[in-house]
Amino acid sequence: MAPLTVEGLHQAFTAADTVVKAIDEVGFELREGEIYTLLGPSGCGKTSTLRAVAGLERPDGGRIVIDGTLVAGGPVFVPPNKRDIGMVFQSYGIWPHMTVFANAAFPLRVAKVPKKEIRRRVEEALAAVHLDGYEDRMSTQLSGGQQQRLALARALVRRPKLLLLDEPLSNLDAKLRAAMRAELAALQQEIGVTTLLVTHDQDEALSMSSRIAVMRAGRIVQEGTPREIYQRPASRFAADFVGTTNFLDGVRCDGKRVRTALGELDVPGAPAATAGDAVLLAVRPEALRLHQVRPEGVPNLVRGEIERSMFVGDSVECHVRVADVVWTARQDPELPVASGDEVWLELPAERISVIA
Amino acid sequence: MTVTAPERTSATETPPASATRRRPSLPGTLAVLAAFPAVAIVGLLVLVVYLGFRAHGQPDGALTLHNFTSLFGDSQVWEVVVNTVVYVAVSLAVALFFGTALALLVERTDFGWERTVTTAMVLRILIPGFFTAMGWIFLFHPRIGAINQWLVEAFALEKAPVNIVSLVGMGFVEGLALSALVFSMVSASLRNLDGALEEAARASGAGAWRVLRTVTLPLIRPGLLGSALFAGTIAVSSLDIPLIMGLSNRVYVFSSYLFVAANPSAGRPEHGIPAAFSAVMILIGIAFGLWYQRTLRSGRKYQVVAGKGRQPARIRLGRWRVAAWAFVVGYFLWSTILPLLMVLWISLLPFVQKPSAAALQAVSLDNYRGLDWSFVLRGLENSVKVMVLAPTVAVLLSLAFSFVAVRARGRYRYAYDLVAFLPQAIPGTIFAFGAMTAALYWTRGWYGLYGSLALLVGVMALIQVAFGTRMFNAGLLQIHAELEESAAMSGASAWTAVRRITLPLLRPVLTYTWLWLALLSLRDLTVPTLIGSQDTLTLSVASWTLFSSGQVGASSAVTLLMVGCMAPVVVVFLLLTRTNPGKAV
Numbered sequence: 001m002a003p004l005t006v007e008g009l010h011q012a013f014t015a016a017d018t019v020v021k022a023i024d025e026v027g028f029e030l031r032e033g034e035i036y037t038l039l040g041p042s043g044c045g046k047t048s049t050l051r052a053v054a055g056l057e058r059p060d061g062g063r064i065v066i067d068g069t070l071v072a073g074g075p076v077f078v079p080p081n082k083r084d085i086g087m088v089f090q091s092y093g094i095w096p097h098m099t100v101f102a103n104a105a106f107p108l109r110v111a112k113v114p115k116k117e118i119r120r121r122v123e124e125a126l127a128a129v130h131l132d133g134y135e136d137r138m139s140t141q142l143s144g145g146q147q148q149r150l151a152l153a154r155a156l157v158r159r160p161k162l163l164l165l166d167e168p169l170s171n172l173d174a175k176l177r178a179a180m181r182a183e184l185a186a187l188q189q190e191i192g193v194t195t196l197l198v199t200h201d202q203d204e205a206l207s208m209s210s211r212i213a214v215m216r217a218g219r220i221v222q223e224g225t226p227r228e229i230y231q232r233p234a235s236r237f238a239a240d241f242v243g244t245t246n247f248l249d250g251v252r253c254d255g256k257r258v259r260t261a262l263g264e265l266d267v268p269g270a271p272a273a274t275a276g277d278a279v280l281l282a283v284r285p286e287a288l289r290l291h292q293v294r295p296e297g298v299p300n301l302v303r304g305e306i307e308r309s310m311f312v313g314d315s316v317e318c319h320v321r322v323a324d325v326v327w328t329a330r331q332d333p334e335l336p337v338a339s340g341d342e343v344w345l346e347l348p349a350e351r352i353s354v355i356a
Numbered sequence: 357m358t359v360t361a362p363e364r365t366s367a368t369e370t371p372p373a374s375a376t377r378r379r380p381s382l383p384g385t386l387a388v389l390a391a392f393p394a395v396a397i398v399g400l401l402v403l404v405v406y407l408g409f410r411a412h413g414q415p416d417g418a419l420t421l422h423n424f425t426s427l428f429g430d431s432q433v434w435e436v437v438v439n440t441v442v443y444v445a446v447s448l449a450v451a452l453f454f455g456t457a458l459a460l461l462v463e464r465t466d467f468g469w470e471r472t473v474t475t476a477m478v479l480r481i482l483i484p485g486f487f488t489a490m491g492w493i494f495l496f497h498p499r500i501g502a503i504n505q506w507l508v509e510a511f512a513l514e515k516a517p518v519n520i521v522s523l524v525g526m527g528f529v530e531g532l533a534l535s536a537l538v539f540s541m542v543s544a545s546l547r548n549l550d551g552a553l554e555e556a557a558r559a560s561g562a563g564a565w566r567v568l569r570t571v572t573l574p575l576i577r578p579g580l581l582g583s584a585l586f587a588g589t590i591a592v593s594s595l596d597i598p599l600i601m602g603l604s605n606r607v608y609v610f611s612s613y614l615f616v617a618a619n620p621s622a623g624r625p626e627h628g629i630p631a632a633f634s635a636v637m638i639l640i641g642i643a644f645g646l647w648y649q650r651t652l653r654s655g656r657k658y659q660v661v662a663g664k665g666r667q668p669a670r671i672r673l674g675r676w677r678v679a680a681w682a683f684v685v686g687y688f689l690w691s692t693i694l695p696l697l698m699v700l701w702i703s704l705l706p707f708v709q710k711p712s713a714a715a716l717q718a719v720s721l722d723n724y725r726g727l728d729w730s731f732v733l734r735g736l737e738n739s740v741k742v743m744v745l746a747p748t749v750a751v752l753l754s755l756a757f758s759f760v761a762v763r764a765r766g767r768y769r770y771a772y773d774l775v776a777f778l779p780q781a782i783p784g785t786i787f788a789f790g791a792m793t794a795a796l797y798w799t800r801g802w803y804g805l806y807g808s809l810a811l812l813v814g815v816m817a818l819i820q821v822a823f824g825t826r827m828f829n830a831g832l833l834q835i836h837a838e839l840e841e842s843a844a845m846s847g848a849s850a851w852t853a854v855r856r857i858t859l860p861l862l863r864p865v866l867t868y869t870w871l872w873l874a875l876l877s878l879r880d881l882t883v884p885t886l887i888g889s890q891d892t893l894t895l896s897v898a899s900w901t902l903f904s905s906g907q908v909g910a911s912s913a914v915t916l917l918m919v920g921c922m923a924p925v926v927v928v929f930l931l932l933t934r935t936n937p938g939k940a941v
Contacts (some may be wrong), residue, residue: 056841080844093842099858106856107846164845304471 001068001085001196003162004030004053009062012220015042018298023059024046024218030194031164031210032044036183037197039205039229040215041241047166049215050198055080074105081110086155086193087164088119090171092138092147094154100126101135103150107158125153127189145176153313156191161193163188169204169285194267200331202242206230214238217351230284232353239282246288247279247325258354261323262302266349273354280355290318292337300347309337364704380780383764389773390756391816396531400790401782402640407793408635413627415797423632433629440610442590443527445708447591448584452532454687455538463546466670474543475930480536480692482926484879486596487915490903491695492529493601498522502698502710526601526609526941530594532691534587536766541586542812545579546572548777551668564671577901579652586768586780596884596896601905610637611785615886618789627793634786670862712930723909730913731831734900736921739878741923742757742813742894749817751866754824759854761825762832773829780822787885791815795887807889811883816883816894821874831865832858878922895921 013321018349023045038046053064055071055078063073071078085109095103104125106116118209126132131148134142148168155163168184169177187207188195199205205212206226213223214237222234233239236247250260256269258279267281290319295301297304304320304327311333318329320335322345329345337343360786408424408467409418426433439694462473495503504516519525549572558564570914573580596611608616614630647910673680702708709715761773779787789913791814795805835858843853881896888897895918902911 038381054841054845056844079849080841081849085845087842087845089842091836091837091838093836093838095839095857095861106843106848110846110848110852151842154842160846200568 002029002033002065004196005063005065006049006053007063007065007073009049009059009064010053011052011059011061013058013150016022021218022060023043025054026062026215026218026220028213028220028223030196033192033194034210035188035195035197035208037199037205037212037244038215039199039202039212039216041200044085044215044216045212046200046215047196048218050164050166050196052108053162053196054085056082063197071246080165082343084161084245085164086158086160088148088151088155088166088168090167092151092171094142094150096138096140098139099135100131100137100142100150101138104153105155111158120155122153125157126150128156128174128191129153131159139158144172148172148180156193160193164180165195166198167199170199170201177204184208210286214241216241231351233282233355236280236282236355239355244285245282246285246329248283250279250281252277253278265300265347265352266351267352270354277356281345282353282355283351285317285328285329287348288327289330289346289348290320290329290331290335290337291346292341295346298346300349300352302345304326304343304349305339306337306339306343308339318343361593382854383760383769386756386762387760387768390667390753390772393753393757393818393821396773396814397568397775397778397787397821399796399820401778403794404786404790405635405638407631407790408485408633409625410418411628412624413629413631413793419629420628422922423628424635426629427632427636428627432466433633435609436610437633438612439523439608440897442523443598444588444591446524446527447531447534448588448722449530451534451538451591452580452584452588454532454535454546454691456542456580458535458684459539459543460572461548461680461684463543463671464568464572464668464671465680467673467677467684469684473684473781474540476688476692477536477539477924478933479730480533481540482875482879482922483533483692483696484596484881484897484918485530485533485594486600486881486900486903487919488533488691488695488703489529489597489600490908490912490915491698492520494524494695494698496525500708505710521605521607522909523602523607523609525606526597527591529601530591530597532769533597534590535691537587537689539731539862540578541579543893545576547667554668556590559669578648581648581651585644585701587779588644589641589783591880592929593785595785595885596900599881599885599900600912601649603803603904611783611882614785614789618792618886631793631878634789637786638782640784642778645777647775648781699912699915702917703909705909708908723913729912732898732917733891733894734915735893735914737896739895739918739921741809742816742884742892743878746816746820747815747870747879749813750820750824750873752872753817753821754828755866756868757821757825757834761828776821776825778820778822780826784819785882785886787819788815790882792887807887807891807931809892812884812887812892815887816877819883820876823873823876825871827863827869829866831862835861867932868929871925871932875922875925875929878925880917 006029007027009023009026010021012019012021014020026045026049028036028206038049040046048057048221052059052072058077058297059072059185064071064273065289069084070076071083081119095106098106101122104122105118108121113121123132126135129152131146131149131153134146139147148171168178172180181204195209197205206229209226211223211225212229213220214229215221216237219283222229222238224232229238229242233245239247240247244349248260249264250258250265252275253259253264254275255273256266258281260281264279302322304322307319307326309319311316314333315330316333316335316337318331320327320329320343327345404497407415409411409419409421411420411422413423427437428434448745458477459475460468461467493501495501498504498516498519498521501516501518501520504518507513507517508515551576554567554571557567562570565873589626592610594609595615598609598616602608608898610633614633617626617630619625701711704719705715705721706718706722709718757772757776760778761769791811792806795811800806839861840853840857843857848856879896881900882894883892885900889893893901895914899911899914899918902914
C-alpha cells in the first residue's frame with residue numbers, strides 16, 4: 001500500500017476574471033521511505049499540491065489517499081489535524097510564545113499523550129535533530145538553522161506516516177543550506193519516513209530526492225530519478241529549468257544522426273525514430289569538451305570563438321559564440337583561455353539529449 | 357513524458373467517520389456571531405435615516421420631507437449647520453497644525469525628548485475634553501476668565517480682549533484636544549516611512565523645506581488624511597466642549613443641537629430635524645470613509661519598503677532650537693498645564709475668582725467636603741461598571757470581526773471590514789441618538805432598555821468596535837498564517853489553534869486595546885449624556901450636571917477626582933507600552 005497516492009488532482013481559482021488552473025490533473029504515487037520532490041518555478045502548482053495533501057486547501061477535484069485512507073475525494077475531506085502527517089513550513093511556523101520543549105511537545109499534548117511519554121518522546125526527537133539541552137530556551141532565541149531543526153522535530157514527534165517539507169531550506173544562507181541538505185537527507189533515511197518535498201531549488205531537488213516530478217503551469221511534465229531528470233530531460237522546459245543547457249535545433253537523418261545548422265551530429269541511438277522529425281538537442285555545459293587546437297579524428301566537432309571567460313573558482317565558464325548563438329561550456333579552471341580565442345567544441349554523442 | 361497515472365483502484369479506502377460530517381468552520385461561526393453587532397451598527401444608521409423622513413422623527417409619524425427642508429431652510433437650524441462647519445474647520449486646522457508640527461519636530465529634527473513628548477501626548481489624549489474646556493473658561497471667559505481680567509486691568513481695556521466661548525474659541529479648544537490624536541497618527545506614519553526616500557531628495561540637492569513639501573508630506577498623505585478624518589468625526593461627535601463652552605452662550609453645533617432638541621427644557625422633544633441632520637452626516641461620513649480607504653489602497657501601491665524603514669539623518673535645529681523649545685513648552689503650558697492648574701484652583705474656591713493674594717485667603721477643601729458623596733459614589737460605581745464592561749464587550753466583538761475580516765476566505769469578509777469601519781467614519785453621537793430612539797419606542801416593560809446601563813454599555817461597545825477591529829486586524833496580519841497552520845498539522849483543531857496559538861500571540865494587542873478603550877470609556881461624556889439616565893450617571897456626567905447647575909467649584913472637584921481614578925490605569929497602560937508609547941491610536 002502506497003504511503004501517498006494522488007490522482008487527477010485539480011484546483012482552479014479566478015483572478016481578475018480569468019480562471020487560473022493552479023493544479024491541473026496532477027497524479028503521482030510515493031513509495032515507502034523515499035523522498036519524492038515536486039520541483040518547479042514559483043506558480044507551477046507545487047505548493048498548492050502540497051497544501052492539498054496537507055489538507056490546508058480543499059482541491060476542486062481528484063483523490064488523495066494517505067496510507068490507504070481516503071482523505072480527499074468526492075464528498076470526503078479530512079481536515080488537516082485528522083491526517084497522519086507532519087509538516088515543516090517555509091517560515092518554520094515556530095511559535096514565538098513557547099519554549100523549545102513546548103513547541104516540540106505540542107502535537108503530543110493535543111493528542112493527549114501521557115506526560116511521561118511526552119517527555120521521553122520530545123527528548124528523543126530533539127536529540128535526533130541535535131537540539132538536546134535547548135529544551136527550556138524560548139524558541140525565539142534559536143538561530144534560523146536551529147528553528148528549522150526544531151520544526152523538523154515537531155513534525156516528526158508524532159511519528160507521522162508522511163512528512164511534508166515546504167521549501168524547508170529556502171530561508172537559510174547558502175553555506176548552512178548545503179550542510180542542512182545533507183543532514184536532512186541523512187535524518188530522513190535514518191527514520192525512514194516517507195517524505196514529500198517541495199522546492200524550486202534544483203540543487204536541493206537533485207541532491208536529496210529519490211525521485212523528482214518537474215512541474216509547470218499546474219502539471220507534472222516529467223517524473224524520474226535525479227539522474228534521469230538532469231541527464232535526459234524530456235522537454236525544453238525541464239532541460240532549461242534544471243541546470244544550464246545549450247540548445248541546438250535539428251532534423252533527424254536516421255536513428256543515430258541529426259542534421260543541424262552546424263553540420264551532422266552523432267546522437268544516442270533511438271531505433272524508433274523516423275527520419276525527417278524535427279528535434280531539439282540539449283548539451284550540458286560540463287559535457288562539452290573544449291579544445292584550443294583542432295583535434296584530429298574526433299566526431300561532433302564545432303568551431304567557435306570565446307566571447308568571455310569567467311573564472312568562478314572551481315571551474316571556468318566559457319561563453320563561446322557558435323555561429324549565431326552563444327553556448328556555455330564549463331571547463332577546468334586551469335584552462336588558459338582569453339576572449340577572442342578560436343576554439344573547437346566537442347559534443348560527446350552519449351551526453352546529448354534528443355528532445356522530440 | 358513518464359508521468360505515472362495510478363489506476364483508480366486502490367484497496368482499502370475507508371473514510372474516517374469524522375470526515376463525512378461537515379463541521380462549521382471557525383470564521384464561519386464567528387461570522388454568524390459578528391452578524392448581530394454588524395446588523396446593530398447598520399440598523400441604527402438605517403433607523404436614523406428613516407426617522408429623518410418621519411414627522412418629528414417618530415416612527416409612527418407621517419412621511420415627510422419637512423425635516424430636510426427645515427435643515428436647509430429654517431434660519432435657526434441653518435445657523436447650526438454653518439456653525440458646525442466653522443467649528444469643525446477651526447478644530448481641524450488647529451489640530452493638524454499643532455499635531456503635524458510637533459510630530460515633525462520630534463521625528464525629523466534633532467530636538468530630542470522623543471519619548472517624553474510622545475508619552476505626554478498619549479496622556480493628553482486621555483484628558484477629558486470637558487476638563488480642558490473648563491480650564492479654558494477659567495482662563496479666557498470674557499467675564500470670569502483670569503487672563504482676560506488681568507489684561508483688562510493692566511491695559512485699562514473697555515472689554516475682554518479674548519472671547520473663548522465663541523464659535524472660533526470652541527473650535528480652537530477642541531483643536532488643541534485633538535492635536536494629540538493627530539500627533540500620534542502622523543508620527544506613526546513618519547516612523548514607518550523609509551528615510552532613504554527623504555535622504556535621496558536631500559542628496560539631490562533639495563533643502564529641508566523642499567524635502568518636507570515635495571517628499572515627506574505627500575508620502576504621509578494617507579496618515580494625514582486618516583488623522584483628519586478621525587479628528588473631524590470626533591469634533592462633530594463630541595458633546596463636552598460644545599456643552600460646556602457653547603450652551604450658556606446659545607452657540608449650537610451639531611452635537612449640542614441634537615442633545616438640546618432631544619432633551620428640551622420645555623416642550624416636546626424634536627427628533628425629526630436631528631435625524632435629518634444625522635442622515636446628512638452619515639452620507640458625508642461614508643463618503644469621506646470610502647475616500648480614505650481608497651487613498652490607503654493607492655498608498656500601498658507605491659509603498660516602496662514594507663515595514664519599518666531606516667530613519668533619515670535628522671535636521672539640525674541650530675539656533676532655531678530656542679524657538680522649538682518655546683513652541684513645545686508653550687503648547688503643553690497652554691493646552692494642558694495652565695487649564696489643569698485653573699481647574700485645581702477653582703476647585704479650592706467657593707466661587708470663581710482669578711488667582712490673587714486675596715483669593716488665596718479663601719482657599720479651602722470645602723468643595724470636596726461639601727460634595728454630595730452619595731451622588732459622586734453612584735457616579736463612580738457606574739463609571740467603573742462602564743469602564744470594565746464596555747471595553748470587554750468591544751474587545752470580544754472586535755475579535756470576531758477581525759477574525760472574519762482577516763482569516764475568512766469568502767468575499768463577505770469585506771462587508772464585515774466595512775461595517776466595523778463605520779463607527780470610525782460616522783459620529784458616535786448618531787449611534788447614541790439612534791439607540792436612544794430605538795430603546796424609547798421599541799423596548800418597553802421588563803425588557804425596557806431606555807436609560808439602562810446595558811444600553812449605554814452596548815452602544816459604547818459598538819462604537820469602540822471600530823478601534824478594536826483596526827488594532828486586531830493589524831495584530832492578526834502580523835501573525836503568520838503558517839503559525840496557525842502548523843498547529844493544524846500538529847493535530848490541533850481550529851478552535852484549539854486559536855486558543856493555544858493565536859490568542860496568546862495576540863495577548864499584547866488585546867491588553868493594550870482593552871486598557872485604551874477602558875480609559876476612553878471613562879473619559880467619555882458624549883454617549884452617557886445622550887442616552888444616560890439618573891440610573892446610569894457616570895462621573896463625567898456628574899461633573900457636567902454640577903457645572904450646568906452653576907456649582908463650578910464642585911464640578912471641578914469631581915473632574916479632578918475622575919482624573920485621579922484614571923491615574924492607576926494610565927500607569928499600567930504606560931508601563932505596558934513602555935517600549936513604544938507612540939503605538940497609541
